[in-house]
Amino acid sequence: LVSRKWRVRPTVLDLGDGVRIGEGSLTLAAGPCSIESEKQMELIMQHLVDNDVRIMRGGVFKPRSSPYAFRGLGMEGLKDFHRMARERGIKIVTEVMQVSQVEEMHDYVDVFQVGARNTQNFNLLDALGGVDKPVMIKRGISGTLEELLSSAEYVFSGGNEKLILCERGIRTFETASRNTLDLNAVPILKEKTHLPVIVDPSHGIGIREYVPTMALAGVMAGADGIIYEAHEKPEEAASDGAQTLNFQESERLIRNLRKVYQLR
Ligand code: PEP
Ligand code: MN
Numbered sequence: 001l002v003s004r005k006w007r008v009r010p011t012v013l014d015l016g017d018g019v020r021i022g023e024g025s026l027t028l029a030a031g032p033c034s035i036e037s038e039k040q041m042e043l044i045m046q047h048l049v050d051n052d053v054r055i056m057r058g059g060v061f062k063p064r065s066s067p068y069a070f071r072g073l074g075m076e077g078l079k080d081f082h083r084m085a086r087e088r089g090i091k092i093v094t095e096v097m098q099v100s101q102v103e104e105m106h107d108y109v110d111v112f113q114v115g116a117r118n119t120q121n122f123n124l125l126d127a128l129g130g131v132d133k134p135v136m137i138k139r140g141i142s143g144t145l146e147e148l149l150s151s152a153e154y155v156f157s158g159g160n161e162k163l164i165l166c167e168r169g170i171r172t173f174e175t176a177s178r179n180t181l182d183l184n185a186v187p188i189l190k191e192k193t194h195l196p197v198i199v200d201p202s203h204g205i206g207i208r209e210y211v212p213t214m215a216l217a218g219v220m221a222g223a224d225g226i227i228y229e230a231h232e233k234p235e236e237a238a239s240d241g242a243q244t245l246n247f248q249e250s251e252r253l254i255r256n257l258r259k260v261y262q263l264r
Contacts, residue, residue, distance in 0.1 A: 001156045002149055002163070007194045013134050013162050015091045015110050019054045021134070021164055022196040026261040027225025029055035029093055029198075030250060033240035034062050034070060035077045038084065043232040045088050047247045051254045055091045055110070056081075057227055062239060063097060063117045070238040075104060082108040093136060093227070099127045106131060116141045116168055116203070119151050129158015136164040136198065136227075141171050145185055149193060164196045165189055166227065167218075169204035178206020178243065181214050186221040197222070202229040202243045211245060212253045219260050226257060 001007075012022035021027045031044055035058040048056055058081060062072040073080075078094065085092050091110035096102055097118060105112070111134045118124055119140035128135045135155055139148045152163050167186060169179025181204030189197045199218030201211045215226045231237045234244035245253065 001161075002152045002193045002195055004192060004194050009194060011161070011163070011194050011196060013164065013196065015055075015134065017054075017089055017091075019091050021198075022224055025224075026219065026257065027055065027196070027198060028053045028254060028257065029057045029225065029227040030230040030245075030254075031057040032231045032237060033202075033229050033244065034059050034238045035073055035081050035094075036238050038080055040232065041081060041084050044230065045084060045090055047230070047232075047250065048090060049088055051251055053254060054089070055093055055227075056085060057093045057113075057229070059095045059113075059239075061095055061097045061101060063095070063115050064239070078105060078108045096124070096128070099123050102127045102131060106133065109133065111136050111164070113166075114138060114151075116143075119143050119148065122154060125151055125154035126158055129155045129160045131160060132162075133160075134162035134164060135160060136166050138166045138168045138200070139170065139182075139185065141179075143170065145188055145192075149189075152193070152195060164198055165193070166198045166200055167204070167223075168200040169206075177210075179204055181205050181218075183214075183217055183221045186218065186223050190222050196224040198225040198227050199223040200227045202227075202240065202245075206243045208234065208243055208245060208249070211243060212249065212256065215253055216256055216260050219257055220264065222264075228253070 093111040201214035
């Protein structure tokens with residue numbers, strides 16, 4: 001069902017208020033790795049509004065490698081996130097980690113994010129197949145593109161056709177970067193499926209200085225959008241600070257992404 005053979009016309013998702021994802025527009029989503037406080041959200045949302053970025057990312061349930069690391073503000077944080085975003089006309093993409101969260105999060109998100117560690121959580125995918133909200137599925141840490149498409153098939157066949165695929169880098173033998181951003185995925189996925197493809201250069205390379213370069217490369221490779229981490233003080237971020245852009249870097253990237261998209 002997610003194949004181009006089944007549907008030739010590219011899928012375009014409408015999040016409302018003129019926010020679209022898919023062919024014909026460049027989707028930008030930025031924000032912190034983790035939602036940390038109302039003050040932080042206020043600053044980041046202002047940065048997004050100033051730059052006409054309509055979608056904010058940010059986790060409230062965080063899949064951390066260490067159980068002692070910051071694991072997010074949870075539902076209370078999401079409710080604040082939602083209220084503040086609504087007041088400013090911003091849409092929300094945030095990670096759902098387990099089946100039990102789908103229902104409680106439902107009314108407070110615009111796009112459910114399935115994280116790389118949950119790409120093959122088939123119960124979660126089944127549950128998301130039953131909701132009427134877009135789902136962005138990230139590629140598994142060591143997942144093939146076929147596996148990513150198979151995960152998308154779970155959601156689609158469950159009845160939810162509002163899907164977005166996200167290339168976020170895979171684990172390879174290379175240690176110079178956090179992950180290896182596989183830009184090959186973009187033209188391959190665009191050819192194989194009718195779904196929008198978004199690139200996450202932050203997790204893809206994991207090094208702040210190189211994030212803009214890889215973001216621009218993602219757009220040139222044919223991505224429908226870019227999702228990246230931005231924070232008012234990346235050095236103090238509760239998670240992923242080393243791959244997070246400050247506002248100045250973010251603003252410059254947004255300008256350049258729009259230029260490059262015009263060139264494509
Ligand atoms: C994130 O988006 O902050 C995240 C945890 O991403 P991934 O699942 O790709 O590691
Ligand atoms: Mn992160």
